Amino acid sequence: MSGKTYILDTNIIIYLSQEKIRISDFATKGDSLCLSIITYMESLGYQFKSKEEEIIVNTLCDSCDIINLTKQITEKTIEISKQFKIKLPDAIIAASALISNAVLITANVKDFKMIDGISIVNPIPDK
Numbered sequence: 428m429s430g431k432t433y434i435l436d437t438n439i440i441i442y443l444s445q446e447k448i449r450i451s452d453f454a455t456k457g458d459s460l461c462l463s464i465i466t467y468m469e470s471l472g473y474q475f476k477s478k479e480e481e482i483i484v485n486t487l488c489d490s491c492d493i494i495n496l497t498k499q500i501t502e503k504t505i506e507i508s509k510q511f512k513i514k515l516p517d518a519i520i521a522a523s524a525l526i527s528n529a530v531l532i533t534a535n536v537k538d539f540k541m542i543d544g545i546s547i548v549n550p551i552p553d554k
Contacts, residue, residue, distance in 0.1 A: 430457035
């Protein structure tokens with residue numbers, strides 16, 4: 428693919444499943460959508476309001492590439508954790524985005540904005 432690579436935060440998967448946003452709000456044809464293994468686990472472990480929402484989340488997750496933990500991502504996670512007061516899942520998501528040269532799509536910009544070099548897009552402007 429010749430487009431951009433986006434890594435979706437867990438809140439984005441939930442917002443997509445609830446139709447609060449659309450993929451077209453941040454991506455175009457040819458872009459690659461990815462999930463950190465943490466986002467994948469958090470999304471599928473979410474307490475869904477309905478079976479339909481669970482099916483939508485499963486379908487969304489299945490349509491994304493999964494970024495597994497590698498030694499490089501693990502080392503970057505440790506570096507981020509040492510430098511910033513950040514939850515481990517967020518540090519893994521940030522490290523996955525940085526190592527993959529991906530733009531992080533999140534509504535929780537404040538959780539990540541202090542990390543040098545990370546590119547962030549918030550598709551929900553009022554968040």
